[in-house]
Amino acid sequence: MEFTLRSDAFFVAIRRIHSFANDPTTMLDNLTQRLASVVKNLRGQARLTEDNISDMLREVRMALLEADVALPVVKDFIAKVKERALGQEVIGSLTPGQALVGVVHRELADLMGGQINGLNLATQPPAIILMAGLQGAGKTTTTGKLGKWLKERQKKKILAVSCDVYRPAAIEQLKAVSAQAGIDFFPSTSDQKPADIAAAALLHAKNHYYDVLFVDTAGRLAIDDVLMAEIRQLHAQLQPIETLFVVDAMLGQDAVNTAKAFNDALPLTGIILTKLDGDSRGGAALSVRHVTGKPLKFAGVGEKLTGLEEFHPERMASRILGMGDILGLVEDAQRGVDQDKAQAFAKKLKSGKGFDLNDFKEQIGQVRNMGGLGSLLDKLPAQFGALAQQAGGQVEDKAIRRIEGIINSMTPTERTKPELIKASRKRRIATGAGVPVQEVNRLLNQFEQTQKMMKQFTKGGMSKMMRGMKGLMGGMGGGGGFPGLPR
């Protein structure tokens, strides 16, 4: 508990990561490491041959299976990698383990990418987008996210309609999501037929000059012949320009069967991966892509309607191999930090003015803007994340809010001159924030420590932190990490 209030847990975590990155022995679980240990056993054999490479490929196979890539897909993939690995790239390398990981990573990224993604709306309006998938995949939430995306980035006029007449309140859910996303909603009721709803919505969209019509459907199992026939009929009737298969990134081996059945039943045009903010390794992405051959277009991250990203094949490859999403972390950091503020802050520190509680609060706010400590830790490679969590004890976003509460209870003078805060002011602040006086004390102690730390940074603030993180990436690339990986 003692550690929970340490606002500088984040800084501690970042510093720790630096030291981990410099110490390769902590990267135990990493595929590179596992392959290296296989290579060690090959001592005395000057080069890799078809025989001794099979041990290494077995490790790759396990890593993929642990990441939930479906077995038939793994088999195909391994055969392909073996072919490549027996070529010049790996055989000639002094560090065959790393070279093999490079091949695997590149091959994974190639398999999942390589096509122009984004939505195709090049048709006579309205462009119809049909959403399909299993129950609980996230179709309705994704509809809202895509609608918001198209509305805000491409200034489209958007209508959404729900053909889910089965699940209770599914239509209400889309209505609420549409309102949140700021797109228009075409009402339907659960006693209507999906085909009638779709026809009415299409007519409305045409008459009111909508650019895009989203047709949300009920979740269905691929083996449910009745419901699959229904969605086939919807497709035939609407002739959508995009038929998107929404798939949960956590899916296991059965992803291949489901994807195949949907792909056979419907001419899918793209795949959307959801729930990527979880800690699954997301092997389903590869399975689904492999079986359907359709492009992975977007990734859903988080429940908020802004949680939609374009799909990044390289990052997904790293994730499947358990290497974490460092690029995503840096992107988050850049998004969360207000560059102007950071520079103003740096200037202030340089000019000799001290780091005060206002700045402290600002920094905490920046951590929050990045989606909180939890989301930062997720982006780290599995083993770093676990260690960083240990370092932070129970790192709680709640603790950050509390600290903000305490600082908010101070007067502006107190924030700039914390040394003013003595016993009676402390009591007042504690009452104002609704915490015991001890917590105010603890905060002031932490502030002092952070102040000391800040003095060590000549340029100060988060922009320094960010450079540090970029350095970390460089360090991983150069310092025996993952050379040869595409960036």
Add this chain to the structure above:
Amino acid sequence: MFGFLKKKDETEKVDAVSENADAFPLASGFVSAPADAPSGESNKPSWRDRLKAGLAKTRTTLNTPVSELFTRAKIDDELLEDLESILLMADCGVDATQWLLAELKARVKRDRIESPTALRATLAELLTTMLQPLEEPLLITEHKPFIIMIAGVNGAGKTTSIGKLAKYFQSQGKSVLLAAGDTFRAAAREQLTAWGERNNVTVIAQESGDPAAVVFDAISAARARNIDIVLADTAGRLPTQLNLMEEIAKVRRVIQKADPSGPHEVLLVLDANIGQNAIQQVKAFDKSINVTGLVVTKLDGTAKGGVLAAIARQCPKPVRFIGVGEGIDDLQPFRAVEYVDAIFETGQ
């Protein structure tokens, strides 16, 4: 379909279960239900049939009919590799699969198993032994109201399962009250209210606000109305969302505040389609809310939910119910023997 029950009735294991069940009126309902079922449900495909049907699909993908595996002349590496494939394709995971195969190989040596049929029986037995500890039906104690908290990731099927549970408990003659603790997702409250109407069950909901407060209210209401069972829904959350995990821990604490002996059961809903991440889910939810049982949903698809084998090894929790369809009655107790049968049976 229940032929195995007759066979197994002679064994001590099942006897123990039924004895146990007799001591608890509700549990006896669980155990006796399948025995009565054939008359009423004979024309409806059982979940095992559906699982088998699903398996048929897997077989076509694999191009290796499972039945053929075991009609081969002798046990060779190829056969073992095919067995490995079955286990892996069912989501058993690398660790559990390797353990099972190592055990199997040891048995082959020790017991001099030679026929592939015997090999199959041995593997099925190993898997059953592994899963048997998870077969532990939910016992509703005397406590009133008996508070059941339901948690899970987004889209696992929590709210749907609650509807089915409500119906199930009602059919046991219990009065049920639902607490709409999912105050986050759009229309989650409406979804539960709709289920409530269908089941003629009171739903306690608030416009928005704190899930813990809704659940607290529901428990007070249940006490005032002398209700037997409170089912507390919660919003779906991924274990990586630490603030939401903290929130659900608070819901649990508030339940304890409302009733120091509660919650009497904490169910984690798992989607059978989910792969190895299910283990992380069990561990993370267990850490924040002390999971006491699992509900495995969506077993009527092609997914086998073999991750239960991995769960049995790494973080065993009793499987209270399995969901085998969208119908309101499609929630059934878990039986390891039936389940393993469904994974291996060839579906004549």
